[in-house]
Amino acid sequence: MKKQILKAGLLGLLVAGFITQASWAQSDPTGKRRVTGTYAITNATLFSAPGQAGVKGTVLIKDGVIQGAGSGVQIPKEAQIIAGDSLFIYPGFIDGAGNMGVTRPKDPERPKDMVNSNPPDEIAGITPWRSVTDQYSSNASQVEDWRKAGFTMSQILPEGGMIPGKAAIMVLGDPQSTNLLQLNTALAANFRGSRGMYPATAVGVMAKFRDVYQNSSYALEHEKLFASTTGVSRPQTTPTESGMAAVVQKQIPVIFSVTNDLEIRRAISLQKELGFKLVLTGLEYYEPVIDLIKSSNVPVLIKLSIPDDKALKAQKEEGVPEATKAQYARVKEAYDQALKQASLLEKAGIPFAFSTIDAKAGDAHKALKAMVENGLSEKAALAALTTNPASILGINRVAGTLEKGKMANMVILTDSLFKEGAQVKHVIADGFVFDYEIKKKAAASNGKSENGGTVKIEGTWEYTSETPAGSNGGEIILKKEGSEYSGSITYDDPSGSGKISSPIKNVSFSGNRLSFDFNVAAEGMNLTVNISGDVNGSSMEGTMSVAQFGSFPIKAKLASPSLND
C-alpha cells in the first residue's frame, strides 16, 4: 500500500505540471491551453514491446500516463479520440545520449595571471559540477527535429571540455513544461583536450582524469575523517572534487564519448584502473572490440547514423590503375562492414542503444533501415530505440514499452516502422500530442511531377531562412548538365559582412523533392549544410540543416527564369 502511494506520488510529480492546468480550466488569455489531457487512439495496430506482433487495440492516456493499451479499454467522456484505424503505434523512442537543445556555455574569462601549464579547472574544461539543464532549451529546433523522428526522451549531455558536467534525462514534451525526468544521471567525459593549455591532448586528458579521480576519492576520505575525529584540519574540497563525488562513490556512471575501438579500449582501461561505473557513447567503429565490450559488461550507445558514402560515390569507373581499384575495393568492404556492425553487436548478445549526437534527425529512419537491411533484426532495432536505453538509463519502470502505468510516450506511424514509406504521423511525448504532416508519395521517376510533366528547377532561386541568429538569405543557382545538377549558393559571410558563395554538391531531385549540400567555413570548422525541400511550381519550402546545430525553415522562389516571362 505504502509502495503504491509512493508510486502515485512519483507519477503525480511527473505530471503535476499540467494536472493543475487541465483540472481547473480557468480563463486562458493565450488560448493555448489544451482542452483535455486525455486521449484515446482507437483501433490502431499496437506494437507494445520489441518482438511482439502488432495487435489491434486502443491506447488510452491521461495526464501523461498510459491508462490502458490493448482491447477492451474503456474510453471516458473527456477523451479526445484519435482514429487510429490505419495507424501503427510503437513505444516512444529513447535517446541514450543526445545534445539536442544544448548550447555550449560561454568560456569563462581567463584570469590575468593564468599559466597555460596549470590553468584553473573551469578553464581547462573540467567542470563536473555543471548540470546540462542549465544549457538546455526545450524549444530548440533540434528537439523538434528529433521528436518528429519519433524520439520522446533523451539523456542530454552537457557541452564543454574533457569533463563538461552532469547529464539529465529529459522528456521531449510540451516546451512550456519543465520536461525534466531525472537530474544528474551520469557524468559526461571525453578525450578532448583544451586548446593551448594543459591537458591539450588525449594522453594529457587520461593523466588528468586519473589525477582528478584520485584526488576526489582522497577528498572524500578527508571529509569522512573530519566528520568522525576532532583535531583534523578542515577539508578544502574543490568544486571539481564535490562534482566527482557521486562518480567516485559509484552512484552514477561516467558516460564516455568514444568513436573508435582504440578510444573504447582507453576508456575501459581507465575504468578498470579506477573502478568507476562506465557507459560508452558515440561508437562508430567498434567491430574489433565487440568481445571486449561483451566481457567488460559496459553498456554501449552507438551513433544513430551510417557512414557517409561520399568516398564510395567518388570512386571512378574508368581510367584508374589496378592498385587503386584494389584500394577502392577495400573502402567498399569497409563501408559494407560498417553497416553490419550493429548486427554483430546483436549476435554477440549486447543490448545496445543509440546516441543521437552528431546524427541528423532527418536521416535517422534511413540509418535504421540500413542497419536492418544489413542483418540487424527488427526486434533488436526496436529494442535499441526503446527497452535497451530504458534499462541502461534505469528508467524501464516508467518507459520503454506501451503498458498501463508507463509514461505516455509513443510514436504513431502510417505503416509499420521498418517499411519503406512509413511516415511519422503523431508523436505523443509526456502525454502531449504532436501532429505531423503526411507527405503524399512522390512519383518514382526523377524530376517528374505528379501529373507526369517535368518540373524544371534550373535557374536562379532567391531564398530566405530563419535561424536563431536571425534571418538569412541569398541566391541559389542551379544548372543542369545531362542528368546531373550543379550550381552555387550565396549566403551571409559567417566571419564578416557581405555575402560569399559556395559550390553546391550532391544535388538530388526526385519527385518534387530537391536536396543538396554545401560547405561553410566558420571559426575554423568546416560545416556541411544540407538544404532539402519540396518544389511546387516556382516556389520551394523545406529545411536547412547542419548536423550539430539542428535545422531551420527555408523558403525559396525561382527568380529567373520567372514563370511570368
Added chain:
Amino acid sequence: MKKLTLILSAFLGLGMNLTFAQAPKGNILIKNATVLTVTQGTQENADVLVQDGLIKQIGKNLNAPAGVETIDATGKFLMPGIIDAHSHVALDVVNEGTSPITSEVRMKDMVNPYEIGIYRALAGGVTVSHAMHGSANVIGGQNATLKHRWGSSNPADIIMQDAPRTIKFALGENPTRVHGRGNGIQPRTRMGVEAVIRNGFNEAIQYKKAWEAYNAGKAQKGNTLTPPAYNERLQTLVDILDGKIIVHCHSYRADEIYMMINVFRDFGIKKLVFQHTNEGFKVAPEIAEYTMGASVFADWWAYKMEVYYSTAFNAAILQKNGVITSINSDSAELIRHLYHEAAKTQRYGGLTDEEALAMITINPAKQLGLDSKIGSIEVGKQADLVIFDHHPLSVYAVPQMTFVDGVKYFDIQKDKDDQRQIVSATEMVEPVYLRNAEEDDHRCMQDLDAYYEAFQGAFMGHKH
C-alpha cells in the same frame, strides 16, 4: 587454489584480455644460416631452434621436433632483431607540450597497433622500438617499449609488458622554445632547464615524505593526519629517484650533457641514457663513467643551432671510450634501414662488424634494461630474429624475414601491396601514378621554369 583463482578471475577480471594479453609465441627451426650472435661471435652454417618463443638451441645439424616448421637459410644471414632506442612510431599522441614537466602522461595510453610504420619497421628488421614522448618538455611522459607484433588490434599485444619503465627528458632548445619563448614561463634558458629538473626532484622528495608520514600515521588510533594531495607527476619523479625508471634524455651540447650528469649525481640517480648526444664525443669519458650510455644518429645534424657541432665519428668515439652506444632512428623512414645506419660506423671510425651490429642490438637492449631478454642470439633469449640475404652491414643487404618471439611477421615473399590493417569507409582514394621521368622531362619544356616564374609574377600576384 588454482580453481579459486579461475573463478575469481571469471568474476572480477572479465576484461583480462586487456591487461593480460597473451602474446603469440612461435616454434621454428632456422637451418644453415650464418648466425651473427653479436655477443658470442659468428657461426657459419649453423641452425637456431626456437621453442615457445625462446631460443632453445644454437648449433649444427639440429633436428626439428615434431610439428616445428623448418626454414632453410642456406647462404643467408641471421641476426638478432634490430632494436630502435628512439622512435615515435605507433603513437597517436607524441607531445603533451603544455607543461615543463608532464611525467604523469603515459605513452602506453596512446599506442596505435594499426600504424603502418610498424610493418615498415619489420621490413627493415626492427622488432623492438622505444616509443617515446616528444621533446617539448624538460621532463616529458613515460615511454612505451613496443614489440612489433603486427596484425593485432589490441595495443596491449604490442606493448612489451616485461620491459622496464622509461621516461623522456629533454634539454636545450626545444623546451626553452616551447615554454620559455612560447609561453613566457620557466625554462627560458639552459639554466632554467636545470632549475626545472632540480625543483622537480626536490618537490618529489617532499611529496614522498608527506605520503610516508601519512601512511605511517593513518592506522594509528586517533589519527588526525589527512591524505596529502595525490600527484602522479611527482610520484613518477619519486620512482625515478628510487631507481625504478630509466631516464632517456634528449640532449645535444656537451655542456648540458655534463650538467645533467652532475644533477643526477647530486640526486643519486644512476639510470640515465642520453639521446641524440651529438656533442657526446666531447664528454665521452664522463658519459662512460656515470651513465647507461648514449643513443645517437649515425650522421644527422644541422637542423637547428644546437646541432651544428657534430661529427659522423661520434658513435665510434663514444664506443672507443667505453660508452654503451646505440644508433637510433627517431624517424619512420630511418627505422627501415638502421642496419645501414650502423654500417656507417665502419666507414667513420672503423668499428668491427660485431661492434657495429651491437649499436642496433645488444647496446640499445642494455639502454632499455632488456639485455637479459633480447639483443643477441643466445640460448634462453626471446627469439626476435631477422634473416638477411647479404651481410646486414653490406649496402646490398635486404631483410627477408622478421620474427618476434619466434613468430614471423614479415616475409618479403609474401609482402602484399596493401598491408593496412584497417581502411576507413569514408576516406577517398586518389589514384597514385608513379612519376614518369620521360614525360616530366620533355625537352620541349626544358629551361622554361624561369619563364613560368616571370609569368606568375606578372599575372598571378606572386608574393615572395
